[in-house]
């Protein structure tokens with residue numbers, strides 16, 4: 001099977017590329033009617049066709065399991081819509097907003113928390129009038145210190161359009177931080193060229209970029225080179241990952257992923273508990289499993305490599321740190337657990 005040259009976008013493309021069997025075609029066409037499909041050539045190149053449990057395939061190749069929706073799942077699992085004062089803006093926390101300019105991605109992750117909003121049948125790209133209203137909202141709210149460009153994946157926009165948007169943020173003095181959330185450096189690394197990097201920095205603000213990756217194999221040579229171009233340019237890099245059954249739900253893989261981030265100058269930031277997105281129950285681990293994995297990471301790898309384990313509380317109540325606490329007690333007398341599980345009193349007993 002030769003290398004694919006263009007993104008795969010439907011069940012027939014997947015069959016032709018040898019990623020699914022012909023007998024699966026009709027079931028996957030039904031999935032495609034509900035949820036967008038896209039795999040870039042870079043992602044296809046990372047898939048091991050000989051491994052029935054390949055963690056790269058599991059993230060991007062659709063399965064009939066997505067047709068099963070469980071009662072607790074919901075179309076807007078983290079409650080974006082209840083905090084959206086104008087189209088394209090989510091204002092959940094006092095000092096920051098999400099600016100969702102585009103609901104298109106270069107790949108469509110099978111566990112996506114916004115899967116009902118992204119893709120060709122999703123919420124689309126903001127019109128010029130809607131963008132004016134979104135920028136106007138940021139201008140009129142001086143408490144907004146940080147603007148987070150997410151979506152969709154904002155790096156699918158052309159450098160020219162991104163640069164124009166950054167030019168408008170540049171004029172808003174109370175905005176000091178611009179943050180991008182993206183999967184592009186790993187799934188379409190060739191997009192990260194000089195023009196794109198210049199556009200990312202065109203606001204003149206401190207620029208952060210959160211790289212979404214879930215498995216150490218995502219750090220291909222091309223991805224490493226793209227990430228290095230970003231780091232060399234002065235963009236501050238942080239990570240975000242989702243804890244996913246069958247992809248990274250073991251200590252060895254998580255440790256390699258977090259070390260991969262740090263080796264590539266990306267500071268581990270968030271490890272998300274999977275959200276209650278429709279048709280994703282096959283990806284969900286329990287919170288107890290997640291806490292055990294994160295505790296084991298603490299005893300395995302450098303403090304530089306530790307992410308914060310996060311749950312987005314359904315209903316739009318925001319993020320909560322759900323790593324198991326290492327300390328209990330009160331009234332000045334505590335018990336603290338060390339990284340091997342040993343317990344110690346604090347302050348220590350007097351000898």
Ligand code: SF4
Pocket residue numbers: 104105107108109111112113114115118151152153183
């Ligand atoms: S890149 Fe992000 S928004 Fe797009 S499909 Fe993946 S998780 Fe969803």
